[in-house]
Amino acid sequence: MKNIFKISVGFLIIAIAATSCNNSDSSKSKGALSSSAAEQVYVAPGEHDEFYAFLSGGFSGQLSVYGLPSGRLFKVIPVFSQDAEKAYGYNEETKPMLMTSFGEIPWGDAHHPDISQTNGVLDGRWIFINENNTPRIARIDLTTFETVEIIEIPNTAGNHSSSYVTDNTEYVIAGTRFSVPVPQRDMSIKDYKGNFKGALSFLKVDPDSGQMDLSFQILMPGFDYDKAHPGRGKSDGWFFYTTYNTEEANTLLEVNASQNDKDFIAAVNWKKAEEYIKAGKFKTMPAKYAHNIYNDETHSATTTWGTSVKVLDPAECPGLVYFLPTPKSPHGCDVDPTGEYIVGSGKLAASLTVHSFTKMLDAIKNEKFAGEAYGIPILNFEDVLAGTVEQPGLGPLHTEFDNKGNAYTTFFISSEVVKWKLGTWEILDRQPAFYSPGHLMIPGGNSQKPFGKYLVSLNKITKDRYLPTGPEVCQSAQLFDISGDKMKLLLDFPTIGEPHYAAGIPANLIAPKSKKIFKLADNKHPFATTSDADARVERDGNNVHIYMTTIRSHFNPDNIEGVKVGDKVYFHVTNLEQDYDVPHGVSMIGANTSEVLIMPGQTETFVWYPKQVGVWPFYCTDFCSALHQEMQGYIRVSPKNSNIELSWGLGED
Amino acid sequence: MKKSRLLMLLAALLPLGLFIFPLWNITLEAPQYPIPLGMNIHINDFSDANPFDIKNINLMNHYVGMKYIPDAIPEFKIFPAGIIITTIIGLIIGFKFNYKWFLGWFILMIVLSLAGLYDFYLWEHDYGNNLDPKAIMKFTNPDGSIMGFQPPLFGSKDILNFTAHSYPRLGTLFLALGIAVSLIAFLLGKKESKSITV
Numbered sequence: 001m002k003n004i005f006k007i008s009v010g011f012l013i014i015a016i017a018a019t020s021c022n023n024s025d026s027s028k029s030k031g032a033l034s035s036s037a038a039e040q041v042y043v044a045p046g047e048h049d050e051f052y053a054f055l056s057g058g059f060s061g062q063l064s065v066y067g068l069p070s071g072r073l074f075k076v077i078p079v080f081s082q083d084a085e086k087a088y089g090y091n092e093e094t095k096p097m098l099m100t101s102f103g104e105i106p107w108g109d110a111h112h113p114d115i116s117q118t119n120g121v122l123d124g125r126w127i128f129i130n131e132n133n134t135p136r137i138a139r140i141d142l143t144t145f146e147t148v149e150i151i152e153i154p155n156t157a158g159n160h161s162s163s164y165v166t167d168n169t170e171y172v173i174a175g176t177r178f179s180v181p182v183p184q185r186d187m188s189i190k191d192y193k194g195n196f197k198g199a200l201s202f203l204k205v206d207p208d209s210g211q212m213d214l215s216f217q218i219l220m221p222g223f224d225y226d227k228a229h230p231g232r233g234k235s236d237g238w239f240f241y242t243t244y245n246t247e248e249a250n251t252l253l254e255v256n257a258s259q260n261d262k263d264f265i266a267a268v269n270w271k272k273a274e275e276y277i278k279a280g281k282f283k284t285m286p287a288k289y290a291h292n293i294y295n296d297e298t299h300s301a302t303t304t305w306g307t308s309v310k311v312l313d314p315a316e317c318p319g320l321v322y323f324l325p326t327p328k329s330p331h332g333c334d335v336d337p338t339g340e341y342i343v344g345s346g347k348l349a350a351s352l353t354v355h356s357f358t359k360m361l362d363a364i365k366n367e368k369f370a371g372e373a374y375g376i377p378i379l380n381f382e383d384v385l386a387g388t389v390e391q392p393g394l395g396p397l398h399t400e401f402d403n404k405g406n407a408y409t410t411f412f413i414s415s416e417v418v419k420w421k422l423g424t425w426e427i428l429d430r431q432p433a434f435y436s437p438g439h440l441m442i443p444g445g446n447s448q449k450p451f452g453k454y455l456v457s458l459n460k461i462t463k464d465r466y467l468p469t470g471p472e473v474c475q476s477a478q479l480f481d482i483s484g485d486k487m488k489l490l491l492d493f494p495t496i497g498e499p500h501y502a503a504g505i506p507a508n509l510i511a512p513k514s515k516k517i518f519k520l521a522d523n524k525h526p527f528a529t530t531s532d533a534d535a536r537v538e539r540d541g542n543n544v545h546i547y548m549t550t551i552r553s554h555f556n557p558d559n560i561e562g563v564k565v566g567d568k569v570y571f572h573v574t575n576l577e578q579d580y581d582v583p584h585g586v587s588m589i590g591a592n593t594s595e596v597l598i599m600p601g602q603t604e605t606f607v608w609y610p611k612q613v614g615v616w617p618f619y620c621t622d623f624c625s626a627l628h629q630e631m632q633g634y635i636r637v638s639p640k641n642s643n644i645e646l647s648w649g650l651g652e653d
Numbered sequence: 654m655k656k657s658r659l660l661m662l663l664a665a666l667l668p669l670g671l672f673i674f675p676l677w678n679i680t681l682e683a684p685q686y687p688i689p690l691g692m693n694i695h696i697n698d699f700s701d702a703n704p705f706d707i708k709n710i711n712l713m714n715h716y717v718g719m720k721y722i723p724d725a726i727p728e729f730k731i732f733p734a735g736i737i738i739t740t741i742i743g744l745i746i747g748f749k750f751n752y753k754w755f756l757g758w759f760i761l762m763i764v765l766s767l768a769g770l771y772d773f774y775l776w777e778h779d780y781g782n783n784l785d786p787k788a789i790m791k792f793t794n795p796d797g798s799i800m801g802f803q804p805p806l807f808g809s810k811d812i813l814n815f816t817a818h819s820y821p822r823l824g825t826l827f828l829a830l831g832i833a834v835s836l837i838a839f840l841l842g843k844k845e846s847k848s849i850t851v
Contacts, residue, residue, distance in 0.1 A: 626716065
């Protein structure tokens with residue numbers, strides 16, 4: 001009897017276990033070690049890359065998203081430039097993103113992407129990128145891969161020493177490359193010296209929303225602040241900036257800014273700055289700057305205006321800034337994962353200079369100063385020097401790090417990537433780059449935790465590397481395997497615009513959080529039409545608002561009459577789809593703007609000015625479904641003085 | 654208490670699992686759906702296997718003129734009531750009546766389950782064959798008759814670009830186990846009664 005009882009209970013348990021685990025994921029196991037370069041970069045159809053790489057677009061103003069090791073391009077995220085494909089900067093919702101104190105600007109120069117960090121480790125929440133020309137910093141949300149915020153930086157010109165984040169993303173920074181009169185005024189350029197200023201900006205990042213706030217600026221002497229790097233680990237709380245033109249020349253800089261034997265790395269104690277701000281040692285300067293924020297629920301951006309900024313004068317704030325003499329117009333400023341070493345790449349120097357953070361603190365403590373510049377103490381070169389890498393190559397630019405105590409530096413003039421050892425300063429390997437690398441990127445290579453498997457060299461000159469495309473050719477990236485003792489070139493791949501810096505991150509830190517659709521129920525767009533029953537057309541004077549919906553495979557409404565010449569017609573189009581990868585697009589014959597491309601659950605608006613009497617079509621611009629070609633509609637445009645009432649419909653006989 | 658009675662009580666309670674777990678699942682696979690579309694059928698509800706699956710099944714099906722899957726059907730009221738009533742009957746039998754009644758409950762449940770399955774088949778048949786005459790796409794079988802899109806009652810079947818799978822889920826297993834355990838309870842009760850008489 002007992003047995004029957006036990007058997008039946010046992011059967012029950014087995015049966016439950018069997019039915020509850022029949023949906024296990026298919027595992028994607030990778031093969032054993034592979035040897036050839038082709039095998040190493042081959043990602044089979046349907047398989048995914050191991051890393052995301054975000055390459056700045058430089059003069060394209062955008063940010064491109066690649067997979068590594070395949071070098072496949074996934075997306076170009078519009079940031080500072082209009083993008084007709086995605087209606088970015090063209091539709092009514094995103095136009096405010098490109099607003100500045102100079103008005104709407106359709107283009108930008110995007111330079112240095114940097115991924116948010118927690119405890120000095122990439123967290124994959126946001127990516128920040130700076131605009132050099134009209135100083136701005138953008139934030140891109142890595143769940144939607146869309147630009148969600150752009151803030152303009154006042155008192156700044158050539159926002160180049162930007163947009164790097166501190167260990168816990170407390171701050172993202174901006175810094176001026178071109179010193180300018182602050183505040184701007186009408187004065188002779190010849191009076192540059194002593195009168196122009198260089199602003200270093202600190203933008204507080206909200207830990208939950210990621211929203212930036214221009215916290216304060218430090219008004220530095222009129223040098224060029226070229227590149228920057230936050231302290232890491234032990235040097236957390238500091239920021240380091242390379243400077244050139246400490247000569248303060250205002251013309252023919254290639255000669256006149258190359259005269260000093262040494263320029264400086266400026267070490268800024270931002271925790272000290274916070275104390276000074278708290279203590280009220282700042283001046284408040286009027287400043288007008290745009291702050292543009294995109295909201296994922298209203299699917300719209302709004303501009304608010306900043307009116308002032310808190311400014312610290314380092315001469316009045318002891319302990320805030322120190323100068324570390326660094327040879328010959330240093331460009332790259334890079335801090336190793338431990339935070340001890342600060343690498344300054346003197347563009348015109350024969351060796352690489354590495355400063356020691358510990359020695360710097362020592363020298364400051366003992367007040368061993370060689371002098372001062374504009375009230376800022378200058379430390380002795382020898383007192384802060386950790387070591388030099390001798391004869392590394394010509395034209396050093398940028399350095400990244402792996403997780404084994406090695407550094408990798410690009411050399412523009414000798415066109416190579418050089419691997420060297422931190423601490424011993426010996427050169428371990430050198431590999432040619434094709435040609436003239438600028439930045440380089442190792443995923444996590446500027447954080448406390450580099451993922452030292454791949455290195456991407458971002459080359460400035462391409463020449464014969466690909467099939468020719470006339471005088472203008474693409475720029476090129478090169479992928480190296482750095483897992484072994486020697487670097488191994490694996491792949492060339494073309495890039496968008498001119499990649500300056502790039503950022504890489506293991507795909508598993510981002511891919512699982514990537515949004516598939518926008519929930520219709522969360523759509524708070526003021527002109528959203530979330531159900532077919534609400535589709536309608538309304539007239540408000542000369543403005544006609546079409547509340548339109550799309551779903552496979554029709555527009556609602558698709559026949560509209562009563563529109564007149566001289567009207568301003570708003571197409572507010574809501575995509576009712578809630579399925580992954582089913583966008584609909586729409587445009588209207590003669591519309592003086594781009595199409596809109598609407599993701600599921602989203603609402604977008606474009607404006608059309610009917611100019612000629614007639615019946616004019618609109619259609620879906622994205623091949624959405626089997627009946628995409630049928631997804632079309634008509635608007636009847638009547639003369640200005642016509643008295644035809646608005647009417648609309650769908651599917652009526 | 655006799656083990657047969659304990660088993661009978663267990664048998665009566667097991668179908669309550671239907672209130673927690675789905676009864677049935679229909680999954681549609683297609684090349685464009687690497688994550689298949691799926692609908693879980695509960696005794697009182699239809700639910701998405703993944704968010705918005707039912708909406709997307711409806712969108713697919715409107716091309717061939719199938720009706721939208723309704724938000725509610727009368728069965729969602731009848732089935733839960735049936736389960737609660739039969740459980741109460743089973744419990745009363747388990748406490749008060751002798752083992753012969755266990756067999757009665759077993760037969761009752763078999764009959765009701767078959768009726769449920771037949772009802773499900775009728776709904777599926779209507780859903781798959783009662784098509785909008787203005788359907789966007791009309792397909793015919795090789796013999797010229799209008800092609801239907803009825804998902805299988807049990808098993809897998811290719812329907813155009815989709816492969817449809819229709820299988821019971823955990824809730825049905827609870828029901829089946831309850832029925833099976835009632836039979837065991839009956840057999841056990843029979844043995845127990847014999848050993849007492851001997």
